[in-house]
Amino acid sequence: MGEEPLAIAVDSAPGASPRLIRCRLCGRPLTGAGSRRTGLGPTCDAKLHPPSPDIRTRRHEVDQDPLPGLDPSAG
Template sequence: MSEEHLAITVDSAPGASRRLVRCRLCGRPLTGADSRRTGLGPTCDAKLHPPVPDIRTRRHEVEQDPLPGLDPSVG
């Protein structure tokens, strides 16, 4: 028997109920595999780990004096 076959038969055993896992922050039952693995629901996970701000929204153009020796208008 391969390991894959064993995992399938164990997971699909009749009458096997999944253990109830609750969110560590709010206590609601977790149903998704990722949520059950981390112990946080998607809403609570977003509260604790906000998305990283996009650096492109923070950039802006500014007026600058040309560097000495690089001004093309000076002959």
């Protein structure tokens, strides 16, 4: 499997100041390690990868017939 290239150089000198890396979408400077690694700021990353909807929002109640023998009004 091919590996995706990182947005930062892994062989940079430890004493050197970090290279300025900009967001690939909006061009703002990236400061967080995760943002620098992906090349996207948190706002732009949220625009491209929105969170999946919560499963509770997709559920809905459905009227069902009672099971035979469990009808509470027959008692």
